[in-house]
Amino acid sequence: MEDKYSILGPFYDFMSFVYSFNQIDKCKTAMHDRIKPDSKVLFAGVGHGIDAIAAAELGAEVTVVDLSATMLKILNKGIAKKKEFKHPIRQLHKNILHVDEFSKYDMVFANFFLNLFSEEKLIQVLSHLTNLAKKGGFVVIGDWTPPRGNMIAKFFQILYWRMADLFFWVFANNELHPFYDYQKSMRELGLEIKKVKYFRVLFDERYCSILGQKN
């Protein structure tokens, strides 16, 4: 299985900490107040998994999915540093599109995951994630938020995003694309937006966590 994160993987969380002044980590756990003990929670493209570990610490039954063996190895180092969880974290080393546990999950997280894909693929992946959630369950997207404010503010927000977009295009072969309006895509797929939390870096909101409910 191709591992696009074999080089970047070990530095990924450190880079995101420096780049975002720790706002990315805050964004990834912003909706954790919705996690209940014993609820079934899925993390797509989990990476180092601080968000998945935090969910397991809340007593959730956590499943994580990632294509990268490097990322899963780092996740396991993080798990080893913790005491036992109520439910051990279940790990699937596979493509999220090959997970067919439909209508199983109370919450499905896509943290800094959907921006990897082209616009067309994004809808396919988001639709798949929605199908994995139960009726009444939630899909959570944590990611960059489209630029807002005056022209100068927008210029710096675009510059900030492009630096990351280009970096991951070069080193992880991710897609180059414009900002995605995740709230719009979620509504198009029938999710009701229940809550949005924004995270600022310097003068502007750069990230958001969106809670969508499948009705």
Ligand SMILES: C[S@@+](CC[C@H](N)C(=O)[O-])C[C@H]1O[C@@H](n2cnc3c(N)ncnc32)[C@H](O)[C@@H]1O
């Ligand atoms: C940008 S990283 C984000 C990691 C983590 N969610 C975070 O917020 O730090 C994207 C992760 O998605 C994984 N990934 C990419 N395509 C995938 C796919 N089709 N199925 C499962 N995982 C995938 C990568 O291996 C990588 O670990």
